[in-house]
Amino acid sequence: MAKKQIKGWDYSPAPESTSHIDLKKRYDLYINGEWVKPSSKKYFKTINPANEELLAEVAHANEKDVDKAVKAARKAYEEVWSKTSPSERAKYIFRIARLMQERSREFAVIESLDAGKTIRESRDVDVPLAANHFFYNAGWADKLEFAFPNRKVEPLGVAGQIIPWNFPLLMAAWKIAPALATGNTVVLKPAETTPLTALKLAEVIHDAGLPPGVVNIVTGYGDTGAAIVNHDDVDKIAFTGSTGVGKIIQKAVSGTNKKTTLELGGKSANIIMDDAPLDQAVEGIINGIFFNQGHVCCAGSRLFVQESVYDTVIEKLKHRMDSLIVGDPLDKNTDIGAINSKEQLDIINGYIKIGKDEGAEMYQSKCDIPGSGFYCRPTLVLNVAQSSKLVQEEIFGPVLAIQTFRTVDEVIQKANNTPFGLAAGVWTDKGSRIFNLTTKLRAGVVWANTYNKFDPSSPFGGYKESGFGREGGLHGLEGYLKMN
Amino acid sequence: MERLEVLKTYKIYIGGKFPRTESARYYSPKNAKGQALGNICLSSRKDVRNAVVAARKAVGGWSERAAFNRSQILYRIAEMLEGRRAQFIDELIFQGATKAAAEKEVNLAIDRLIYYAGWCDKYVQVLSSVNPVSSAHFNFSTYEATGVVGVIAGQKTSLIDLVSIVAPVIAGGNSCVVIANENLPLCSVTFSEVLNSSDVPGGVVNILTGKQAEMIPALTTHMDVNAIAYCGNDSATLATIQENAVGNLKRVRAYDKNWMDAKSQDLYLISDFQEVKTTWHPIENIGGATSSY
Structure with missing residues (x-):
């Protein structure tokens, strides 16, 4: 796995044209x-x-x-x-x-x-x-x-x-x-x-x-x-x-x-079991928390990784995160656009500051961000306590709180330990394990080996x-x- | 010499046990003739909280029981009630009902339990859906119990008002804390004895007697209660309940029904205390084979 990005291979700008839109003043x-x-x-x-x-x-x-x-x-x-x-x-x-x-x-x-x-x-x-x-x-x-x-x-x-x-x-x-x-x-x-x-x-x-x-x-x-x-x-x-x-x-x-x-609101758990297809799961984690800058009520904002695969998952996750492009929303190469408003950016930065003050282990991707506009680097908060505000409260931004677990029973308890109950994700290769977890997670929508999927025929809403x-x-x- | 009758001590029902209220208080509602019905437990806020703890403890096991098993247990409640018909009829008459009305009410209560016993393993089939999503997922929506339900029983009569709401709530896998009929409490207490001898796990139904005005605030503001069933027509009480419920977004359902009406039983009384869960399960889609031949 290449840890460094190859220099000089930057993407050329590919902005979508705004010429055909009709906006009144x-x-x-x-x-x-x-x-x-x-x-x-x-x-x-x-x-x-x-x-x-x-x-x-x-x-x-x-x-x-x-x-x-x-x-x-x-x-x-x-x-x-x-x-x-x-x-x-x-x-x-x-x-x-x-x-x-x-x-x-x-x-x-x-x-x-x-x-x-x-x-x-x-x-x-x-x-x-x-x-x-x-x-x-x-x-x-x-x-x-x-x-x-x-x-x-x-x-x-x-x-x-x-x-x-x-x-x-x-x-x-x-x-x-x-x-x-x-x-x-x-x-x-x-x-x-x-x-x-x-x-x-x-x-x-x-x-x-x-x-x-x-x-x-x-x-x-x-x-x-x-x-x-x-x-x-x-x-x-x-x-x-x-x-x-x-x-x-x-x-x-x-x-x-x-x-x-x-x-x-939500504070949905995204659960990675040790038998999960890890590369696919990492994509799911990224999609779960960074989709729409994390402005998603069902965002997978609490990640639970089984201890035996923790190091591998975090390494892959950081690597993948470093390749995300933060910038112009209209550019077709952009992965993460702008934070919706100054107010929301302040809220997100407030939570990041809480994490730093609490001494949490933080990781932010090193990507460039534009000079004007509202942007936030994708952020991981590692080994964070269940009692932390970053685990308990909805941040509504690209900030992922990461915890570990050993057994299925433990992760069910941890995942359900929140006043919210909107969504959850489960990553494992085993169908029977999927159903064990999905029936015990107190959430209205549960995704197995996928995240943030929506369909008009699929009911959405919370516990x-x-x-x-x-x-x-x-x-x-x-x-x-x-x-x- | 005439035999001295043994009088019954009326107790409350929490976690499958029959304590007197922790407050050691009582009240004595009277029937129309002015006779005291008994020294009834005047339950306290603390009793409400104890009952919620018991209900929370019970709900996991109860909701995970096989639907078929819940059905059998509800049927067993009906069997036990049938065996105690005479006692309930006596109590209803003592509380002021005519003999005919009392008999009708007990019969209806038994039949209503049978009705909901039958629903236990059917409502999920009837109400669930498989959703034809566009991606390679098996997507389905099914029903799960809301959790701990606070029940404020109807005040018109004693037995059918209780059974008609408790049965659908527990048929759906919820546990409940019931505030019984305040002025006509005898059958609620005796019904808890029926529950206790019907294989209903302790804590699934908890029944408290006492003043509604004292217990409703404790029950409806409790952060570990997930839903409230209010049986009554007092709009001020309902508004207060709705406001109290906001703290943890309890689902509030209000029923102003005549439970003696045979049509007051309904599938949707079960689904009122259910949550819809939608699951997306992946479908492997690698090869090019199709199901056509």
Whole structure:
């Protein structure tokens, strides 16, 4: 195994062109099928985290704007959408999927610009998966009676949806597609640092001819989200984000009839057994924690390596990590893009400092990082105690806490010793061992010999404080339906 | 000479044992005629915590039992209840029910246990899915118990209100801590004796008598309780429970049902206390052979 990188064999820049994208200087709110100015009269800036340049100004919706959006959604629900036949509803959703595919490159480039994620990921993961979610859910619209045996189902009404900045378009798709398929209308708020692809999605939805008010997109900060959560005429809150905010939302809806689904934080265990195919496992560790700069709720941020293979795995891991390219998200060679925002970079650096202060053994790759923009070197924290904040708390960045274990029982106990329960990974050559581990890990999604795989037909969601409800698959429909 | 009757001491049920409350307190609810039903344990917050510890200890073993075995044990509870029909009918009548209503309630409770006994090894089959993902993975979603469930039993009547919620909760592999009917507690206590003689492992069901207002906060804020089943229609109580549950994101389910209604039993009462787990298992895909011939 070559430990040194060969000098002089650097990759030439291979930037994706931004010439074919169509971005307005200023975006208003998409309410009732129209672009309307915010009654707050306020706009905020969304920047490219890779170079801190301005991309566009976006409307900051206040309570009045949210009220307008909810009223439009209610009217569309009562007068149009609930009277549209399920098979016609399906065709609208199919149409949205197709239009997204047709404009996939534009979506991918804007996603990379606004979120800092690599073009490789936005092109190959985010955008196709987002379109596929519409495709998958479209077909459910006229088949709901098959999904829940012995029950008659009906839509809830108006769904308020609040999504995070890590997968801006994909999360919008995860939320909007099942809501529409089940016959609900939508008020969606994208995250303040990444509103652009949701606004582009509004264009697609508009082009698809969806009746006005069925989908409304309101941009803004936490106060905009709170206005949705607290609005009396919203029947459903779907939230993806941190456990802290999830709890605030759950508290706010206590005593109301609002149905909630919460997809929250995680501190997922990625477990390497001694019989695992180690090179493949190392790729899985890298993908588990460095995919999307570690801004992944199900990131494999706690690595458990069986003691007998620990030295080998760490050596291979460091070697592989050193070859990762951190830099321009639009460059097709880039492995790790920009951290989503200055705020998030500060949070990550805060945790790295805690690790250093605690005297943890740290390893950071020696790669170059750009001078401007928000970047963080991939970081390993070795031999870290179970009690450390770096093991207990979600960092949401490219920081991997590594622990060891001897027996299967030990690693099950350690892996489950967290208030979270979103995901887990297991690496072993033995099928029976996979099932032993996967049945005992208290997590909603368990990957065996793979990590961070997603599919529209595969339900996603957590146990314990990682939230409740599922998104994707048949089970993802339930959160948007009344069962009679 | 007339024989002196032996009176029963009503106890609570924690971890398969029958202690009196650690607080050594009691209360005496009365029936409509003004007769005291007994010196009932006035359980404390500490009793709630002890019960949660017992429930946590029991849940791993119970949820990992074969579904078939759980089914047999639920059936055994029904058998034991059948054998004690007369005692339950007497207690229900003493608490104020007519003879006909008491008989109906006991019969329904027995039948309801049989209903859920039958579900134990079927709900996973009915609700699970194999998901046709695009990559080379065998991907399936199945159901696992949520964990420790706090049950606030209905207050309309004594036996069916208890059985109707405990049965689906434990059929799904959960353990539970039950706050029994406050004013009509006799059958809950006697039902714990049925559970104790039915091969239900200690700690799977724990039953506490006493004041709801005192125990609900302790149960619904407890960080080692995973879900709450609230049977009742008091919106203020429900709102408080929902707020308390936020601390560790307990799943809160509220039921305002007439459990005497035959239609109040349901598969979805089981799935309300389940978590969906999705597993991605790799499929080796090396050669070029296909399954067509």
